Amino acid sequence: MTTQPINLLSEEQLAQISSGKQWTFHGGVHPQENKIQSSGSAICDAGIPEFLVIGIEHKGHSPEMLVKVGDPVLKGQALTKVYGAMVVQHASSSGIVHAIEKRTDLHPSGLPVLSVVIKTDGLDRSIAYNKPDNFRDAPSVTLIETIQHAGIVGLGGAGFPSHLKLSHSDGIKLLIINAAECEPYITADDRLMQEHAQEIFQGIEVLEHILQPKLIVIAVEDNKPQAVEALQLALQKMHLTLRAELIIRTIPTLYPSGSEKQLIEIITGRQTPLGKHPTELGIVMQNVGTVFAVKEAVVDGKPLTSRIVTLTGDALRKKGNASVRIGTPIQYLLDKYQLNSETAQKLIIGGPMMGFSISHGDIPVTKTCNCILAPTVQEIPAPSAEMSCIRCGECAHACPASLLPQQLLWYSQSKDHDKLDDYNLSACIECGACAFVCPSNIPLVEYYRVAKAEINTAEQEAKKAETARIRHKNREARLEQAKIDRQAKHKQAAEKRKQQLKEKNGGEDLIAAALARAKAKKADSAAGENSEQADTPKSAAAAAVARAKAKKAALAEAASESSATGTADKPKNDAVAAAVARAKAKKAAQAQQDSQSDVAEETQLDPKKAAVAAAIARAKAKKAAQAQQDSQSDIAEETQVDPKKAAVAAAVARAKAKKAAAQQNSETAEPEEAPSDPKKAAVAAAVAKAKAKKAASANADQPDNSAVTAAREKRKEQARLHKQEKQQLANEAVKNSLDTALDKNSTAAEDRKAKIAAAVAKAKARQTAQKDQ
């Protein structure tokens, strides 16, 4: 809200204003005023209801509480701390805090807000108000803070926190006191001016001290002659020490002249630029009721605990204005003003032009509630059926913002947000003049409100989407950067290592040297062993086996003294055997390799299928282990005395292991229990081990513990498979989407996978057997 000097009111304009010149705004309507019903009687105290409900939440924000349930409170005691720009809320009478809970707010939405419910004691004891010293000595910042702490908001109906309006006080030229009260029926400001004109001027003095304007205008509609008279009388009596000029300006009665923008146009002839605040022009406007509250807060030290409410409408037998404690339930007031429940049809909060209806009286009065209107059907009939727009243009004629309401209606109905923006929907002040004049009974304002809400929602969503998009982009960039950084770091580290090694070895590159050495060696070995072309240790082993076989064969040959042809055949045979062995070794190596890559592949596929495959593998492994055991027990039979016992022990161990495995399997379904699984397996293993040991010790003279080893191996095997399964489960969520894509291939892949898994298991089992032997 930067004030641009170009828009500020000039001296000539101020002179024009003070010379008595008045302007007018476009449009406007003349609704029936209906003010005499309530303007005749003096303001009275509405009394203390049994419960006071003071809302402390605003737009979802709740300030910090200063009281808790059961606390005694006094009138004027602060209930909340200052929270952001929100004003402080106060207890409006004495009593105890009965509850702090959500209660229906006095708002068109009817939503509940966090409220402090005070059970009053009827004594209305107040805190000791500390009357400040002369406010003229205080800096304006302190006064603004006082106003915030006194809980003062705009009492004209909008409820904008007053301290915010006062805190941009640079270059303020004109202070307008809004006493137009253009809404029909409402006479709260009228009565206030008639009865408290002096206090109002005191309040103006405070505002003058804060804002230092050059000119002050009090604008009153000409339908309140008594109020104007009272103001003039008080002005004469007062010994004002205002430095600025003060004018009481009577303006013609025309709705909505009390709207901030329109009143500014009436008084100054200037329009607040679209989307800007009046401070842009060097203008601050305050409602006359607010000014009174400011006086009470700054001069008397009293926070805002009550406001004047007009109670009117033909359904009320008594009518008039009352000073109502904030938080007083409306039903209490209706009872007090004798609502005729037979003729009452609706309850309007505010005036008939901009007020909203509420569906029941169990809602508390808030600071913005200036009128409670209970009209009969004769007074305000139910809205008649909406008819087609005949494009008569009366709405455009009445619109104080010079909008084209019927165009806005079309685009609201067709939800064309761009067009609505073109036609400046945001400039609509929702005064209701268009709907008031519409001969087809079209609730235009309602359409605009809905459209505004829709635009708001759409904007918020667009904003959210934009934020998400930017966040995503930033993340991508971050990841990319991290990758580059990492690579750079690795490269650097490698360089460093290299450098260090070089330095350590007197500038010689060890790796290079080692590589060179290895190469040389390889070349050597290649030269040395022509027949050994295999490159892996496994194939080397296979070759060794083949060699051994060849040797054996040679020995056998030698022993049997073979013929010449036999000797000639020998090397050929040897070569064939070696080739077979090589091929076998290669195949085994490939199988292993496949199985390894398969683990990775498997994790990407359906875990269920993998589980099946694993189960098959397990079964195979078991079978293999059993076979091996059998063979071992065979060996034991050959060499030992009691093979039966060992076999039994092995079987027991097997069963236990199986059980443990089954348990584990069943538990893998629950990811939370996964961590405990290895423990259980370990326990089971330990138990099995112990059993096996026992069995072994039973045949003390048998050093063979092959059964135990077999059991352990089997468990190990199972644990490994289980681990694999768990990994798959963990990946399941991520891979689910891939599943559908892979579904087509999965049947083929599954077969292959199962086979491979089986092969792996078989190989493992064989290995185990080999190790055991």
Next chain:
Amino acid sequence: MAFMNSSSPHQRQRRTTSQIMVMVILCLIPGVFLQSYFFGIGNLLQITLASVVALGSEALILKLRKRPVLRSLKDGSALLTGLLIAVSIPPLSPWWIVVIGTAFAVIFVKQLYGGLGQNLFNPAMAAYVVLLISFPVQMTSWIPVQSLHPFSLTFMDQLSAFLSGFTLDGYTVAQLSVSIDGLTMATPLDTARNALHSGFTITEMLNSAEFKASSAQAIQWVNVGFLFGGLILLYKRIIQWYIPAAFLAGLVSFSFIAFAYNPDLNISPLFHIFSGATMLGAFFILTDPVTAATTVKGRIFYGLLVALIVVIIRNIGGYPDAVAFAVLLGNMCVPLIDYYTQPKVYGGRA
């Protein structure tokens, strides 16, 4: 107790669309009265039939469109359309002329576009143009004022002519159009156009027996009647002054330019504003809110545009009156006019 909920504003002006339509209908009375005074009660017969047809066809289409029939009929817009057609056509034209015209206006021009408020063209004028093009003879057979009738026409004569095309004595409407001195009758604008086409000057035409025998004066009086009704509408704020004022001012200015350029070949501004359908158009046709421009500047521009087209067609074109054509052409320009004449919003840039 539970109270009713409704949206603001709760208070409303008590003038409804039906009331507006009824007011417009009432304000037609002076003109209609003078019309029947000069031309016989033929126009009342036309009005009666047109009303019945208008309401009937509106009800039929609303029924087909599954809309609330009674509520829409009550708005009075169909009735007004029928009335405007009835006062536009020659009083003794045969009954089927008005039936075709009214049904066309309500069904095709109004309801097929979506009913009240949705039509692009003024229904009465669109129907008038269709009739004029389809049945030029019947649509231009204006009988002389009653005082100049060679035969006195009773109510039964007119009724018979209306229903069968013949009076009780067996005369056709075309025969009735022949005045005392055996000259074929026409409207003043028609006479002027024919005279100009035959090479006479305006002064010669005004002095010709043909013109003197024409219903020029009667039509001027009818125009005065419609002007009076229109002023009541303005006074009652049923219509705003922008369109009538712009139209009449435009008509005077544009015709004056032509008149000043060549007074012998162009009819005078005064002749323009009190001939043909000028006043009916200015206050009752052009101000039809549905088909007129809606912004203030737009309305002024719309009035001037229609006036310009009227002057051009009357002075140069081939049709006796131009208001219907001009209004339809103006209607076409309305969305464009509205778009370019948006007012400056409060606080917005000019």
